[in-house]
Amino acid sequence: MRKSWWFIAGIVAGLLVWNVPVVAQTDQLDRIDAIYTLSERDNTAALEQMRALGDELGNTTPYPVLRDYLSKRILLELDSTQVDSAKASIARLRQLAQTQHDNTGIAWALVFEAAILVQTANLEAAVAKLGEALPLARHAGDPALLWQNYRILGNAQLALGRFAQALESYLQCLQYADQQTRHSQMARLRSLNALSTVYSAMKNHPKSLAVIDEALVVAKATESRKMLGTLYINQANQFAFLGRSKDSEVANLHALEVGRSGGLARLEATALNNLGDGYLRAHNFIKAEQVARQALDKYRELGDRGGAAASQCNIGFSLMGQGRVAQGEAQVRDALQQMRESGARSDEEDVLGELGRMYEHLGLFREAVATIREQQTLSSQLFRADREKAVAALQEQFDAVQRQKQIELLARSNSLKDAQISNQRLQQIVILLGAVVTVMGGVFVYLLYRRVRRANLQLREANRQLEFHAVRDPLTGLFNRRSFFELMSKRATDGAGGRREDDVPDGLLVLDIDHFKRINDNLGHAGGDAVLVELAKRLCSAVRDTDMVIRWGGEEFLIFSPKASADHLKSLAERVLKVVGETPVLVGDTLLTVTTTGGFLSLPFSGVSEADCNWEKALQIADMALYLGKVNGRNRAYGIARLLVPFEQAMPVLERDITAAINAGMVELVEVPGPQPVDAN
Secondary structure, three states: OHHHHHHHHHHHHHHHHHHHHHHHHHHHHHHHHHHHHHOOOOHHHHHHHHHHHHHHOOOOOOHHHHHHHHHHHHHHHHHOOOHHHHHHHHHHHHHHHHHHOOHHHHHHHHHHHHHHHHHOOOHHHHHHHHHHHHHHHHHHOOHHHHHHHHHHHHHHHHHOOOHHHHHHHHHHHHHHHHHOOOOHHHHHHHHHHHHHHHHHHOOOHHHHHHHHHHHHHHHHHHOOHHHHHHHHHHHHHHHHHOOOHHHHHHHHHHHHHHHHHOOOHHHHHHHHHHHHHHHHHOOOHHHHHHHHHHHHHHHHHHOOHHHHHHHHHHHHHHHHHOOOHHHHHHHHHHHHHHHHHHOOHHHHHHHHHHHHHHHHHOOOHHHHHHHHHHHHHHHHHHOOOOHHHHHHHHHHHHHHHHHHHHHHHHHHHHHHHHHHHHHHHHHHHHHHHHHHOOHHHHHHHHHHHHHHHHHHHHHHHHHHHHHHHHHEOOOOOOEOHHHHHHHHHHHHOOOOOOOOOOOOOEEEEEEEEOOHHHHHHHHHHHHHHHHHHHHHHHHHHHOOOOOEEEEEEOOEEEEEEOOOOHHHHHHHHHHHHHHHHOOOEEEOOEEEOOOEEEEEEEEOOOOOOOOOOOHHHHHHHHHHHHHHHHHOOOOEEEEEEEEOOOHHHHHHHHHHOHHHHHHOOOEEEEEEEOOOOOOOO
């Protein structure tokens, strides 16, 4: 009997000893959670405690604890805009995840890297990185990870002016916020705040205010100072749009106090910048300049190029309002160039509108008209006309669309998994039967082998399709942007400074379909898609096998022609314009005359090292040449053949105003006219 009791006691003691690490791990995770919750009230104190906890965690700390610790720490560092510290933590998280072969940890690292790209206005790069992270996040099935992915994706899409896509991403955020077991209220709060910014961008300010009011209730109930300050900022913006200037100023002052007391530097900078906006609207230009300069200093400390550009605009408008027109105009134009280079097209359009109104206020009506026309050109690219209609339809159909997407993805995933499982099982059966059956068994083995081979072929075809869609546009079958970026990244590694100057240069030809909006309006989007498919075929027929035809965006195409002399590049432009415009396009029963406008350039450009003028700058110049073709009647292509003055003298003018560079005799312009329009009827 005594032996039995000793045996039972031994088992109990063993279970208790085995359970100690589990209890310790749970305690550590709870402590990390408590510090993260504190950050909603005092980010500075929470970050100090998180770093102190990091000093206690050692090599024996379980990996799940380290992953959770680093993820929460990175979030605090990003909210405090301590970019260098966040990058170091992300690098450590990625290294640990790779050592553990943990795709979930790798996905977290990718999402955080994208967040930094958004903060530094590298928006397209952020979207691409989030696209890389999303399959890993979906496989992990972690609602918190998926929520972060869609939240940061929505931020990037909103800054790029893709409002419908941003709304869809933020609605996904709400869905994943409710699925989280911890911090679901905070996730929902941030999702509501993001939704309010989309409604604001779509000029639906009453709807935005209603969402903010709902979020403010949650923020006060959860004592989240971090989100409370952000909501005050957004509330101030909506008040400003509705003309409630006093309410706007009060809300911005609330946000400024929250930012300073909670150690939230970005919030403080944003509040200062918004106060400057308010003083500008009240024509208090001296005070507006003072506040804007404080905001600019703060943004530069944070390394936030987008915020710095906005503050620089406010400084420029303040100087113009004080009568220092040329000095202020230079500040605004420089900031606009920064926005253009970073892809912040929505911000660029807003600033152009403000600049036009400032010219009008100063009585400079010719400059005002020119600026408003510039704004209208940009507005046409941001689907202004039917934005609200598209968004309303998206909201009504969202749930059904998402369910259908999930069903399709699940079906595709299940199909691949079934094929893999079938393959494994059949191979096992082949091995077993081969060991035990006789001649009759051999017949079965042969039949099963055929099924295995068919399953392998199906898998190979599925993988081939996935590889194809990763680099191809699904509508036209042309290469997509990602494939071009990969080509250019490989090109950048060829030598220290790029290609040798004695090499035959490559060619870049960017094309835009003329009056494509009319085609969509008259024939519908299905008709527009048919035109895009037909033009893609014609472009491929006009180029060499070594050339690369890319669908660059909606109705834009890009042709990359390696080893293309100046004469070949001009001839290529002539062929492309002819093959597109000479023969009408048949859409259903309608014959349609379609023409294109283009801009082309050699790379390296005019013997200039690619270290000074890389492919992105060259493409920007080619795009400006295309715009010049639009202004001068369309159905033509303009090429910048070479520089006639030193690069250092020409480039600042060429990047800002191609017409001025041409008029000043800085560049040699080549014009290629398109074919005479043929009557489609």
